[in-house]
């Protein structure tokens with residue numbers, strides 16, 4: 001699929017979802033592409049982790065819908081289904097709360113029955129909400145398909161039409177609680193704002209469409225783990241002559257006269273390029289890779305003042321047993337308002353927390369070498385390292401508290417007896433091993449000051465011929481948004 005300007009040399013920093021997607025599209029389009037990755041694996045914070053024959057998605061566990069991922073492969077002239085199998089996750093979750101549970105599904109008939117059982121007063125409200133959010137989401141969609149590297153982009157007709165829907169006077173929770181008087185149900189419909197780095201009490205009502213996206217479009221996972229998707233991308237890159245270098249950290253950009261000319265590697269050798277695409281965390285990029293004398297709008301002190309998302313305490317358990325537990329289970333804190341207050345205002349680990357359990361082995365037996373074994377992933381949202389916690393001290397007690405909570409609320413009473421291998425990641429690990437500024441797993445928050453034109457642009461204005469992809473540029477965090485960023489950024493490059 002050689003379709004454009006030949007032999008421009010492009011260097012991509014980082015082989016996470018964003019870097020690989022951009023590299024795949026551009027190498028298929030005839031550019032000479034080299035990817036430099038500091039880690040020994042591809043996939044970044046979404047890579048596959050192998051613990052003694054038990055495989056885990058290290059970070060991202062599900063994809064919201066399948067459109068951008070198909071579009072990324074199509075942009076490289078490939079068909080996604082020829083490379084990986086997407087498995088729908090349905091029921092989407094099991095929510096377990098103090099006095100009941102709910103298993104939302106995309107099957108409207110089953111969903112009606114499920115709501116009649118668990119929240120009968122909100123059956124009509126729910127379907128009304130889904131209809132309205134569908135219209136709202138469709139109206140807002142042009143925002144994620146437009147780049148915002150100049151304020152003039154706001155003047156496009158498709159963008160102007162979205163203003164009507166950009167209501168931000170109330171918070172997501174307030175708006176949803178007005179629709180759904182039952183607070184537990186309002187929390188189920190609003191917890192997704194955590195993925196944007198905000199509590200539903202802070203996120204503007206503009207984002208009420210997030211739960212619609214999950215509940216209407218469905219959730220998917222990649223059979224065998226997200227690592228299979230990234231391997232497929234690497235294969236396509238290499239077919240077109242591109243190269244992916246592992247364990248090759250980039251030390252800094254090579255800049256002259258506000259133009260990038262290449263990169264300098266750790267061993268002080270350099271590689272020249274016409275264009276450099278950065279996919280590393282934006283804070284890490286500015287602080288480590290752009291020498292201070294070349295920093296303009298974004299300086300270290302600006303990076304330190306930016307709002308970043310929560311971090312995560314994640315336990316990966318290889319088990320010699322399989323449990324009949326939904327792939328996604330969320331045990332909600334008994335008092336969600338208190339939970340958000342302690343987590344996001346006091347920046348502490350709440351005593352009564354929400355636990356997310358990912359049990360992909362329920363639908364995918366390819367994750368373990370041994371039959372009847374399974375790979376269980378448990379995640380707690382915790383403050384990022386802006387708010388220091390002594391994780392060495394906190395981890396053992398938190399681990400025990402997690403097991404206690406799971407025992408109280410699920411049938412996994414003998415879980416600890418069946419652990420054959422275990423690993424835990426704390427915010428310190430996300431910061432150090434995954435090069436994430438402040439260990440913020442979802443990167444820059446989507447506050448009003450950090451979205452659209454105010455988010456770092458797909459074309460980096462400070463240095464010519466530098467572009468950005470990934471969580472910290474437009475449109476934002478999550479695998480699907482990151483793929484969308486790769487589509488936008490590569491479109492800018494191929495147009496020039």
Ligand SMILES: Cc1cc2nc3c(=O)[nH]c(=O)nc-3n(C[C@H](O)[C@H](O)[C@H](O)COP(=O)(O)OP(=O)(O)OC[C@H]3O[C@@H](n4cnc5c(N)ncnc54)[C@H](O)[C@@H]3O)c2cc1C
Nearest residue numbers: 014016017018038044045059060061250280470471478479
């Ligand atoms: C615990 C957790 C749970 C999540 N859950 C979900 C989910 O369920 N669904 C979802 O859609 N999203 C989820 N996310 C978010 C999603 O994983 C990210 O938005 C996405 O993976 C970000 O991809 P990226 O390419 O922007 O960044 P990264 O994956 O961070 O990739 C950047 C790459 O750059 C490399 N790099 C950094 N510095 C250098 C350097 N100097 N030289 C060379 N290479 C460098 C890094 O090693 C890394 O490989 C989750 C994230 C985490 C951590």
